[in-house]
Amino acid sequence: MLARSGLRTARAFGSARTSATRNATRNASTQSEGAASWKNTATLSASTALAIGSCTFYYFQFGRSVHAMTPAEEGLHATAYPWEHEKFFKTFDHAALRRGFQVYREVCASCHSLQRIPWRALVGTMMTVDEAKALAEENEYDTEPNDEGEIEKRPGKLSDYIPSPYKNDEAGRAANNGALPPDLSLITKARHGGCNYIFSLLTGYPEEPPAGAVVQSGLNFNPYFPGTGIAMARVLYDGLVEYEDGTPATTSQMAKDVVEFLNWSAEPEMDERKRMGWKVMAIGSVLFAMSVWVKRYKWSTIKTRHLQYNPPVAPGKMNPRQSRR
Numbered sequence: 429m430l431a432r433s434g435l436r437t438a439r440a441f442g443s444a445r446t447s448a449t450r451n452a453t454r455n456a457s458t459q460s461e462g463a464a465s466w467k468n469t470a471t472l473s474a475s476t477a478l479a480i481g482s483c484t485f486y487y488f489q490f491g492r493s494v495h496a497m498t499p500a501e502e503g504l505h506a507t508a509y510p511w512e513h514e515k516f517f518k519t520f521d522h523a524a525l526r527r528g529f530q531v532y533r534e535v536c537a538s539c540h541s542l543q544r545i546p547w548r549a550l551v552g553t554m555m556t557v558d559e560a561k562a563l564a565e566e567n568e569y570d571t572e573p574n575d576e577g578e579i580e581k582r583p584g585k586l587s588d589y590i591p592s593p594y595k596n597d598e599a600g601r602a603a604n605n606g607a608l609p610p611d612l613s614l615i616t617k618a619r620h621g622g623c624n625y626i627f628s629l630l631t632g633y634p635e636e637p638p639a640g641a642v643v644q645s646g647l648n649f650n651p652y653f654p655g656t657g658i659a660m661a662r663v664l665y666d667g668l669v670e671y672e673d674g675t676p677a678t679t680s681q682m683a684k685d686v687v688e689f690l691n692w693s694a695e696p697e698m699d700e701r702k703r704m705g706w707k708v709m710a711i712g713s714v715l716f717a718m719s720v721w722v723k724r725y726k727w728s729t730i731k732t733r734h735l736q737y738n739p740p741v742a743p744g745k746m747n748p749r750q751s752r753r
């Protein structure tokens with residue numbers, strides 16, 4: 429936009445200059461040289477002043493950026509990390525998803541729900557049917573009302589959704605000093621910066637808040653959180669979980685795994701979507717090439733047609749072209 433308007437201005441200046449030169453040439457032939465150059469200088473100076481003036485006016489009117497929030501209020505901008513699943517040719521790292529789910533289950537699940545994910549979604553993406561069934565059965569769910577209208581408890585099934593840690597939002601707030609731990613199913617989509625933000629948030633707790641930072645009681649300092657005071661304390665520490673595949677459970681490893689898992693929960697269709705995308709590209713490019721060929725084929729008679737105009741022969745005169753034949 430800026431570049432384009434700059435180009436336009438340059439072009440306008442260019443044409444001003446040519447017309448000025450043209451004026452000068454025309455003037456030089458009719459008037460005395462001194463008067464002409466005075467007029468040109470005045471015109472050019474006036475238009476330059478006008479241009480600068482209007483740029484300044486527009487800058488002060490619309491150009492200044494207004495900071496409704498300070499950077500501290502917006503939170504520190506998260507670093508961009510080279511996530512494996514964001515690459516063009518890559519699927520989710522399913523071993524990381526399995527580890528990430530373990531971190532969610534062992535660490536985050538005590539405060540955060542994952543309401544949109546049923547146990548069956550884990551099958552084939554990060555565990556076997558039997559493993560998922562066993563996990564589901566560890567939880568109790570309400571049955572349908574029986575003949576007497578009583579609701580009983582039954583062990584979970586694959587079709588059940590992962591249970592929430594609290595009965596309702598109020599209970600969640602009450603247990604966390606008034607702050608509601610948000611549902612994590614779509615959290616990577618729900619926050620600016622997505623995976624990068626959540627990774628930075630989880631690993632970004634300093635040992636001590638920096639000098640001069642004001643942290644309200646009950647809150648923790650985290651520079652990535654808008655406002656810098658977050659109700660969630662640091663939750664990940666080296667060696668907190670024990671990965672069954674032997675991966676060292678450092679803070680950053682766990683954060684990376686759980687973020688990849690949360691990204692899966694927000695877009696579980698990604699692998700399928702990418703595969704579909706490649707099919708579309710492959711078939712689409714063949715169809716495109718064919719349509720180009722068909723177009724050239726259909727147009728070839730028109731494109732190679734030769735139109736010739738033979739003017740009528742005036743009586744008594746020989747048409748030179750016809751005479752050549």
Ligand code: HEC
Nearest residue numbers: 535536539604607608609610615619626658659660663686
């Ligand atoms: C002890 C309870 C607790 C645990 C455990 C916990 N959280 Fe939180 N979390 C909270 C609370 C409370 C908030 C709300 C913070 C606020 O609004 O100030 C929160 C907020 C968040 C947010 C949203 C931040 C935002 O931008 O609004 C994310 C993301 C998050 N937690 C991720 C996690 C992950 C991932 C884990 C597991 C590794 C985890 N949490 C473990 C209590 C917890």
